[in-house]
Amino acid sequence: MKKNNRFISWIKSSSSDVWLFIIAVVLLNLVAARCFFRLDLTEPKSYSLSSASREVVHNLEEPMSVKVFFTKNLPAPYSNVEQYLTDLLSEYKTASGKNFDYEFFDMNKAENQRIARGYGMQIVQVREVKNNEVGFKNAYMGIAIVYADQIEKLDGISSSDGLEYKITGLIGKIISSANLLSGLSENVRLVLYKSEALSKFNIGNFDAIDGAVSNAFSAASKKFRGKIEYEKINPDAAVTDEAAEKYGLQSVSWTNEDGTPGKGTVGLVLEYGDKFRIVPLKLTNAIFSYVISGLENLEENIFQSVESLVSKTSVVAYITGHGERSIDDENDALYFRQMLSDTYTLEEVNLLEKDIPVASETVIINGPKSAFDEKELYKIDQFIMRGGNVMFFIDSYDEQISQYQQPTYAPVRTGLEKLLSKYGVEVGSEYVLDEKCFVRMDQQYGKLNFYHVPRVQKNCLDQKNPIGRNLVDVFFLESFAVDSSNAKENKNVDVTVLAKSSPRSWTVPVTEGFMLNPFAFAVPSDEAALASRDLCVLAEGNFESAFDSALTEEESRGNALSSSSHIRNGKQKAKIFVSGTSFITSAQLIQPNAQEPIVFFMRNAVDYMCGKEDLCLMRTKGLSTNMLKESKNGFAVIAKYFNQFGLAVLVAVAGLVVLAVRRSHREKIRRTYNPNDPRMGE
Numbered sequence: 228m229k230k231n232n233r234f235i236s237w238i239k240s241s242s243s244d245v246w247l248f249i250i251a252v253v254l255l256n257l258v259a260a261r262c263f264f265r266l267d268l269t270e271p272k273s274y275s276l277s278s279a280s281r282e283v284v285h286n287l288e289e290p291m292s293v294k295v296f297f298t299k300n301l302p303a304p305y306s307n308v309e310q311y312l313t314d315l316l317s318e319y320k321t322a323s324g325k326n327f328d329y330e331f332f333d334m335n336k337a338e339n340q341r342i343a344r345g346y347g348m349q350i351v352q353v354r355e356v357k358n359n360e361v362g363f364k365n366a367y368m369g370i371a372i373v374y375a376d377q378i379e380k381l382d383g384i385s386s387s388d389g390l391e392y393k394i395t396g397l398i399g400k401i402i403s404s405a406n407l408l409s410g411l412s413e414n415v416r417l418v419l420y421k422s423e424a425l426s427k428f429n430i431g432n433f434d435a436i437d438g439a440v441s442n443a444f445s446a447a448s449k450k451f452r453g454k455i456e457y458e459k460i461n462p463d464a465a466v467t468d469e470a471a472e473k474y475g476l477q478s479v480s481w482t483n484e485d486g487t488p489g490k491g492t493v494g495l496v497l498e499y500g501d502k503f504r505i506v507p508l509k510l511t512n513a514i515f516s517y518v519i520s521g522l523e524n525l526e527e528n529i530f531q532s533v534e535s536l537v538s539k540t541s542v543v544a545y546i547t548g549h550g551e552r553s554i555d556d557e558n559d560a561l562y563f564r565q566m567l568s569d570t571y572t573l574e575e576v577n578l579l580e581k582d583i584p585v586a587s588e589t590v591i592i593n594g595p596k597s598a599f600d601e602k603e604l605y606k607i608d609q610f611i612m613r614g615g616n617v618m619f620f621i622d623s624y625d626e627q628i629s630q631y632q633q634p635t636y637a638p639v640r641t642g643l644e645k646l647l648s649k650y651g652v653e654v655g656s657e658y659v660l661d662e663k664c665f666v667r668m669d670q671q672y673g674k675l676n677f678y679h680v681p682r683v684q685k686n687c688l689d690q691k692n693p694i695g696r697n698l699v700d701v702f703f704l705e706s707f708a709v710d711s712s713n714a715k716e717n718k719n720v721d722v723t724v725l726a727k728s729s730p731r732s733w734t735v736p737v738t739e740g741f742m743l744n745p746f747a748f749a750v751p752s753d754e755a756a757l758a759s760r761d762l763c764v765l766a767e768g769n770f771e772s773a774f775d776s777a778l779t780e781e782e783s784r785g786n787a788l789s790s791s792s793h794i795r796n797g798k799q800k801a802k803i804f805v806s807g808t809s810f811i812t813s814a815q816l817i818q819p820n821a822q823e824p825i826v827f828f829m830r831n832a833v834d835y836m837c838g839k840e841d842l843c844l845m846r847t848k849g850l851s852t853n854m855l856k857e858s859k860n861g862f863a864v865i866a867k868y869f870n871q872f873g874l875a876v877l878v879a880v881a882g883l884v885v886l887a888v889r890r891s892h893r894e895k896i897r898r899t900y901n902p903n904d905p906r907m908g909e
Contacts, residue, residue, distance in 0.1 A: 396569070
């Protein structure tokens with residue numbers, strides 16, 4: 228008892244405080260070592276798992292394993308990469324629950340090295356300074372992701388920049404390969420609209436519709452593991468009108484034998500939530516009879532439509548046939564295609580020869596030089612009316628450069644002006660020059676300002692939209708102003724100015740002898756000519772068609788049937804991206820493996836248009852964003868001398884103030900407690 232009392236007394240005494248504190252610290256460290264917690268105070272949340280990453284692993288339906296092959300005790304900065312990877316995988320595991328796990332392999336063991344080579348991992352050499360000597364060390368730096376019967380690898384992880392984006396992209400890719408519809412909150416609905424009253428018109432393949440759709444649905448249901456539902460509807464006139472209004476389905480009209488009007492439709496719709504896709508299946512007027520088209524590729528079209536519907540499509544239609552930038556030429560847009568190749572496939576499409584692919588949710592029109600046919604414009608317009616997204620890169624002038632002559636500038640008129648004008652957007656005809664521009668030092672001429680290469684800084688990029696958030700110093704080249712004032716007046720459309728020039732910019736028309744070079748221009752002395760110009764805009768919403776009706780109404784020779792599938796008003800929310808230059812996709816700004824801001828801007832733009840906006844923030848959140856603002860020369864001089872001498876003066880003044888306050892305080896005390904002190908007068 229006495230010993231217990233002694234211990235209790237010691238605990239209560241002050242002499243135990245130090246030992247209790249040490250014990251508490253040790254216990255706290257033991258708990259912290261087993262409990263993962265991170266507080267991310269950075270503005271872009273650079274060290275926190277993105278919502279897209281959490282969602283992709285949270286919806287795992289089967290166990291996923293990550294094999295980590297990373298050599299230990301590597302020199303900086305590779306050691307930091309290993310720690311970042313460890314923390315990142317811990318957050319993935321926390322967000323996923325039971326279906327995500329990871330394992331680190333000891334790469335000093337020969338057996339683990341054989342396993343790594345079996346997954347396709349390569350040895351890399353890293354520079355190492357040891358014993359005051361520079362040498363090289365062989366290392367493994369990669370991971371393998373295993374899910375179902377699929378395997379994806381990420382090798383050569385030498386930096387933490389964009390690592391989460393790469394890992395999440397691989398996870399999403401491998402899940403899609405195993406099961407495209409994994410993790411959806413509800414099933415996809417396949418609805419066949421077929422008016423049985425049309426059977427009396429002896430339409431070719433009409434009786435084969437049910438069997439073909441049923442077989443295609445069975446194949447799709449098997450492929451997507453029962454995540455698709457099927458429904459058949461025999462629509463009357465009212466339902467036909469509703470389907471035409473909601474989806475833009477083809478409406479077919481006729482006159483019955485008793486003189487009464489009849490109306491019906493044939494169409495196939497895929498629905499998920501508030502989104503839908505039209506699967507090609509409709510009545511067409513052949514030379515001698517009517518026929519149902521679309522049955523021959525029905526299964527493939529359903530698969531591709533599902534991919535597009537759930538925003539996991541990797542096919543982007545790239546329009547050709549009008550002098551667009553070539554994605555096969557390394558001096559043109561080849562690197563733009565390569566930049567996107569890890570996620571997207573750019574499928575070249577000549578609209579005079581075929582329609583926009585069913586799997587494409589986004590179309591790119593990049594720097595056309597010649598006119599579009601009306602049929603091509605109509606296909607683009609109706610694609611937008613159905614909720615498709617289009618990226619327009621427009622050059623108002625075509626610059627022709629020859630080796631021995633001065634460049635010439637020819638105006639470009641493609642017919643796209645008709646579409647864009649109807650949607651409320653217009654591209655100007657004068658080049659935008661900017662005092663905030665690309666600058667190069669030349670040995671002969673000194674500082675050269677390339678005014679035709681605007682330098683778009685952070686305050687001129689929309690920081691609320693994922694495309695430009697966290698970016699700074701995005702260079703545009705040979706750009707024209709984009710006017711979206713009419714689109715802003717449309718209550719059904721939201722407009723975002725993604726990039727604009729600085730307030731110190733102006734425009735110049737193309738005149739005789741015009742040349743784009745640093746010696747041809749100077750900043751205008753008239754301040755009224757200087758103002759910010761929009762260089763790139765994004766319009767989202769339900770647009771109105773640029774065509775009053777279809778180019779040709781499908782009718783029979785005897786007018787027994789007539790049909791129209793023209794969509795006058797957008798049925799789904801569409802996105803229109805308009806840039807006043809196509810040079811931002813060219814080799815002049817985009818190079819292989821480049822990490823310039825314009826590369827991130829373009830990657831983000833394509834991701835956003837394809838419904839993958841979460842990837843934009845994931846890609847750029849590790850970038851440095853808190854850049855110092857540039858100041859005028861006068862202010863810079865003042866700041867310079869203040870830093871050199873002002874701080875010392877402030878410290879001296881503060882010391883004198885403190886000294887005066889202390890003296891005043893001492894005198895106050897003396898007057899209160901010893902007023903007769905003879906030192907008062909000293």
